[in-house]
Amino acid sequence: MKIFAELAEAVEAGNPGEAIAKTKEAIEMDIAPNDILNKGLVAGMDIIAEKWARNEVFIPEVLVAALALNQSVELLKPLLLEADVKPIGKVVIGTAKGDLHDIGKNLVKLMLTAAGFEVVDLGTDVSNDAFVAAIKEHDADLLMVSALLTTTMTYQRLIVDAVRESGLRESVKVMVGGAPVTQSFADDIGADGYAVDAVAAAKLAKEFVLAS
Numbered sequence: 001m002k003i004f005a006e007l008a009e010a011v012e013a014g015n016p017g018e019a020i021a022k023t024k025e026a027i028e029m030d031i032a033p034n035d036i037l038n039k040g041l042v043a044g045m046d047i048i049a050e051k052w053a054r055n056e057v058f059i060p061e062v063l064v065a066a067l068a069l070n071q072s073v074e075l076l077k078p079l080l081l082e083a084d085v086k087p088i089g090k091v092v093i094g095t096a097k098g099d100l101h102d103i104g105k106n107l108v109k110l111m112l113t114a115a116g117f118e119v120v121d122l123g124t125d126v127s128n129d130a131f132v133a134a135i136k137e138h139d140a141d142l143l144m145v146s147a148l149l150t151t152t153m154t155y156q157r158l159i160v161d162a163v164r165e166s167g168l169r170e171s172v173k174v175m176v177g178g179a180p181v182t183q184s185f186a187d188d189i190g191a192d193g194y195a196v197d198a199v200a201a202a203k204l205a206k207e208f209v210l211a212s
């Protein structure tokens with residue numbers, strides 16, 4: 001569909017005004033908010049990610065693309081959250097210590113909220129002590145830690161140990177994700193779950209709470 005290409009182009013160009021206008025247009029066309037997000041806006045961010053990998057764009061281009069994506073996501077939020085349901089579980093989420101990437105984590109948060117979770121977002125660069133304290137404070141069912149750097153994946157391994165040492169391991173499921181993370185890494189560190197993207201993350205989180 002032409003509108004998906006236009007949404008992707010607006011994000012890729014780092015043009016928040018155009019991204020917002022196209023998002024409004026797509027909403028008026030009654031396109032499912034999930035499709036506007038994934039087939040349009042995220043597809044544009046994927047192109048930027050590929051260009052970044054080939055050194056064809058640099059930090060400023062990436063930042064304005066992220067801005068365009070985030071501002072459009074704000075418009076979509078009410079639609080994604082429309083189903084007014086009671087929380088099916090409580091999640092503490094954040095990006096690992098030393099890691100400032102939050103675009104993917106924010107999408108996971110959005111999908112979790114859309115799936116009916118109450119989400120406590122600790123933001124980026126979160127220490128493992130802060131994660132453990134938040135699980136206790138909010139009596140969370142799930143801890144979800146995102147990492148985009150191979151260096152910060154180390155903290156995903158350490159958080160599993162920290163949760164165990166705090167005595168909370170039996171009451172909280174630990175999920176990890178982020179571009180460099182794999183299922184085998186998650187298995188290796190003893191996490192309960194891994195998901196490749198935001199939709200899969202919300203699906204698995206739901207499976208965990210429904211099974212408990």
Ligand code: B1M
Pocket residue numbers: 042045046048049050052053059062063066098099100101102103104105107108143144145146147148149150151175176177178179180194195196197198199201
């Ligand atoms: Co950064 N960066 N960056 N960066 N950056 C990467 C990650 C990198 C792969 C680029 C590259 O070299 N090809 C590379 C990491 C290399 C490595 O460690 N292997 C890198 C680097 C090196 C750096 C800096 C060190 C650069 C520098 O300063 N020299 C620096 C580090 C800063 C820090 O964190 N301390 C840095 C900075 C930045 C920006 C600030 C410019 C910006 C972040 C802006 C922001 O997030 N607010 C940025 C960006 C945007 C990227 C790339 C281009 C795109 C990341 C992104 O947002 N993707 C990235 C290249 C790439 O990934 N190919 C790159 C879109 C997003 C929707 O996908 O986050 O993967 P993603 O999330 C997905 C899934 O992974 C999954 O669901 C999401 C949605 O479907 N998911 C989960 C994510 N978390 C999950 C958690 C779950 C489950 C699923 O459960 C818990």
